[in-house]
Amino acid sequence: xxxxxxxxxxxxxxxxxxxxxxxxxxxxxxxxxxxxxxxxxxxxxxxxxxxxxxxxxxxxxxxxxxxxxxxxxxxxxxxxxxxxxxxxxxxxxxxxxxxxxxxxxxxxxxxxxxxxxxxxxxxxxxxxxxxxxxxxxxxxxxxxxxxxxxxxxxxxxxxxxxxxxxxxxxxxxxxxxxxxxxxxxxxxxxxxxxxxxxxxxxxxxx
Numbered sequence: 001x002x003x004x005x006x007x008x009x010x011x012x013x014x015x016x017x018x019x020x021x022x023x024x025x026x027x028x029x030x031x032x033x034x035x036x037x038x039x040x041x042x043x044x045x046x047x048x049x050x051x052x053x054x055x056x057x058x059x060x061x062x063x064x065x066x067x068x069x070x071x072x073x074x075x076x077x078x079x080x081x082x083x084x085x086x087x088x089x090x091x092x093x094x095x096x097x098x099x100x101x102x103x104x105x106x107x108x109x110x111x112x113x114x115x116x117x118x119x120x121x122x123x124x125x126x127x128x129x130x131x132x133x134x135x136x137x138x139x140x141x142x143x144x145x146x147x148x149x150x151x152x153x154x155x156x157x158x159x160x161x162x163x164x165x166x167x168x169x170x171x172x173x174x175x176x177x178x179x180x181x182x183x184x185x186x187x188x189x190x191x192x193x194x195x196x197x198x199x200x201x202x203x204x205x206x
Contacts, residue, residue: 001169001173001177001190004173004176005172005176005177006172008176008177010171010173010175010176011037011039012038012168012172013168013172014038014042015033015042015045016119016168018042018045018046023116024054024055024093024095026115027108030112030115030119031079031082031107031112032044032045032070033073034074034107034109034112035075036074038171044069044070044072048069054093055086055087055090056087058084059084059087059088063080063081063084067080078107083106083107086107089105097120099113099125102117110148110151111128111129111147113127114126114151115127115167118165119168122164124160124163124164125163125164126158126163126166128148129147129171131174132170132171132174133147134178135174136150137150137198138178138183138194138199139190139193139195139197140194140195141154142157154166
């Protein structure tokens with residue numbers, strides 16, 4: 001799965017490379033990417049970090065200028081307010097490394113917190129977004145209705161060594177092969193094993 005997504009240049013892999021080893025950048029990117037395509041978030045975040053890459057520098061931009069920079073990401077006005085409030089709390093750039101503390105930050109939900117813990121602090125946490133939720137159900141790994149249910153179900157069956165990178169791999173695969181609509185089953189390495197739960201037969205590529 002990972003090699004296929006890598007060859008197809010999944011946006012999430014580019015984003016991971018650009019924010020690698022920088023907890024603050026990982027946090028900002030993940031928060032801004034909610035309900036926004038990674039390709040769009042990448043452009044916005046590259047622009048943002050070119051102008052301001054620390055909490056203090058981002059706060060100095062002010063709300064109006066920051067709104068202009070974040071324009072394009074979903075709910076950019078709300079995210080502007082959340083980011084400014086977050087930067088006010090994280091003045092010295094130190095990012096919390098526990099789920100409880102991350103969830104206290106404006107705009108940070110469970111998915112974002114778990115992704116930050118996994119990518120920034122190498123903790124065995126699982127962020128479940130639309131890709132992870134969709135593909136896990138499509139493969140028949142779980143049978144759930146909500147991402148929160150998917151997280152609980154997956155943690156019961158996943159080997160410990162795969163938990164930390166599970167989100168990255170499934171998101172990359174979901175961006176390039178196992179698409180929400182018209183999944184490219186003909187190029188899927190799991191095609192013969194996948195029960196294609198919830199996939200309308202007429203949109204499967206053969």
